[in-house]
Amino acid sequence: MTGTRAEAAYIRSLAAFRTPTLGLLHGRHAPFVVSALTTLFSADRPAVPIADAHAEVAEALDELRAGGYDDDDRRIPAGTGREVCRTWAKQGWLVQQIDDDVEVYRLSAHAVEALEITGRTGGGRTRVSNSRVRTLLEAVERLADSAEADPIKRIVRLTAERDALDAEILRIQAEGTAPIDDEELYEEAENVLHLARELPADFTRVAESLKQMQRDVVAHLRRDERPTGEVLREYLQRARDVMQSTPEGRAFAGALRLIGDPERIDALTEQLHTLLAQPFARHMDAAQRTEFDAIGRRVELGVEEVLAAQRRASHVITGQVKTHDPLRDRQIDDLLRDVISGLHDWARTAPAAAPVDPVRSLPLIDLGRLRQSVGDVRPPGAPAPLSDADDDVEYIEGDSRAWGGPRYDELEAYVAGMDGAFDLGEAFAGAPDDTRRPVDLVGLLEIAHRNGMTEGDEVSTVETLRPDGTTRRFAFAAVTARATKEDDDD
Structure with missing residues (x-):
């Protein structure tokens, strides 16, 4: 034995x-x-x-x-x-x-x-610290709680935890927070570094498992032993298994949930920076401080590596499915087997110093005679000009032009009737209803800018009227406009 x-x-x-x-x-x-x-x-x-x-x-x-x-x-x-x-x-x-x-x-x-x-x-000795033992005990407790099928026992455990938290809150309210020794905080930081060092290898294993699945799927597709749909279904199932049934996949899924919440990753980065500013951080050497500060970045890079492997696998498999031609692949495989078989037969009989003439070019296919001229690519004639007349246009369910751009002609005529300088907001409020649309306000501002305008410190508020009768309010810096454009001499 x-x-x-x-x-x-x-x-x-x-x-x-x-x-x-x-x-x-x-x-x-x-x-x-x-x-x-x-x-x-x-x-x-x-x-x-x-x-x-x-x-x-x-x-x-x-x-x-x-x-x-x-x-x-x-x-x-x-x-x-x-x-x-x-x-x-x-x-x-x-x-x-x-x-x-x-x-x-x-x-x-x-x-x-x-x-x-x-x-x-x-990096130094591995210490059996309070933090490391507590991490182990908490993990065992979570495992036992998750495996517990009796709801009464779970409720009893949760109630005890709640009572302990309430008692701790009352103690802090009455006595305040007791300072924690720097040595104990340093042990906690060492435990965090120990846990963070295990993540990169897990991420890399997940990425390599995806690459292996990619190679297996492409090999199955090329061998043409099973239908394409069956091969793809197996790939999807294996991808789900990687994320759910392995420690590396669970680590990746947890990190993905962390990265999926930008506020949480920002909070993690801020917490790490705050911890490095605490007095206990002076016990950490330069390498430990750098590694501690890079924990958030390490998690992000690991997730990016796995996601990149997923994208690359999907891209390769998609390209293989699109270009997969069983007949062509079988012909190529047969041709390669014939070449290898012929090479083996030649090697058995040829002398050791026998020269091999390389194939310097492939034979050309005889295409016969190709067309050397094409028809006239120009159109037979120009299209008929568009008509500017309105009498040959039939509008259904109202004039659709009401929803178009600014009515510059009406707006310019309206501005030309103003006397000298005027407030653009007041002028817009006094315009006819059909020129008080939101786009007409933009057109009026354009005309005012063209003629010369001055912006003030106050705010003008106007109410626009859409063709369907709805209104909308706009606010902008007060504008004093002119009815006509100033000369360059002025």
């Missing part, structure tokens, strides 16, 4: 060390990999253009080699920055994507988890 248990434990350990996470931490070049990835990526820089990443890794390699670290038990990898980054991508630590037509590197979920482990290990 003992041997069986030891063998099972050893097999589990072997499987764990085959994962990219422990492969990164257990490798010979682990210190350099961790330091380089930590330098390349940050909360504000989740994606790095591939060319920039190659250049920055090459610069780090040159600096360390010049400093003599290359001789430190061969802990610095050989090769250029491009070769090192490609090796990391093959190991599963970097993911290549295209963002805004630019090819970038992103950290994989395994790399994020490895960096979190090294960050926690190098």
Whole structure:
């Protein structure tokens, strides 16, 4: 029995060390990999253009080699920055994507988890604090309350919590708030940082699960083994399962609810800034303060990463569905299989140094004779001119022109009858009903601006009349207008 248990434990350990996470931490070049990835990526820089990443890794390699670290038990990898980054991508630590037509590197979920482990290990001891134990106890209580099926027991528990809150309120009203020790507040802040460090890996795992679903759906569509509708239904069901049945999906759903409320995320950011200004924050070092201040941004970036993966998967799958041609795909697959089969047959019989003539161009199709001229694209004649006469127009259910723009002719004639300067609001109030529409007020202001007008400090209020008899009041700065335009000499 003992041997069986030891063998099972050893097999589990072997499987764990085959994962990219422990492969990164257990490798010979682990210190350099961790330091380089930590330098390349940050909360504000989740994606790095591939060319920039190659250049920055090459610069780090040159600096360390010049400093003599290359001789430190061969802990610095050989090769250029491009070769090192490609090796990391093959190991599963970097993911290549295209963002805004630019090819970038992103950290994989395994790399994020490895960096979190090294960050926690190098960030100091892990203390069994009051805050951490209380977080555990509260989580267990919430779980027990959610699992409780007896409504009487739940009511009793809620009533006890309410009584405790009421007693605490009365105590604070009578005695005031007792100051909390800075050391205890610092422990609370450490617990917040500990919880926040677990989020990026969860977000990355959700994004990678969506990418894996995208690849599976496209593969099923290309194999044409099942109807397209059935494949898409399975994709939608798996997408729902990711958000509901996994810890990573639940973390994402909770963060999405948080980001969906702008007031709540703004309140979170303000609370973090306020906490950093408290006296207990002096116990935090610069790295902890920076990490504490970036919690809100870290959550936002994680949600953006998952949403981007969702959009990218939907875009790829939609394009595949639109362009999916089973007959064409089957013909291409058959052609590729024939080429590979012919290559294998040729390789078995051809000598090792036999030259291979490349296919430099594809054969051209014979289209025959194409038309070299087209008909006259000009129209046969100009259209008949529009008529300005009103007698050939029949208006039904009233004159629709009443709902048109300003009646400039009537307004200009009305303004021309004014004597010198006049108040525009009073003039509009005295105009005929058919020129007191809202658009006519705009037209009157335009005419006043054209003739020259002066704005005062008072406010004019006018009442407009729509063609259907309804009214609407407008207020604007008092305007003194002129009946005619002033000469340039004036």
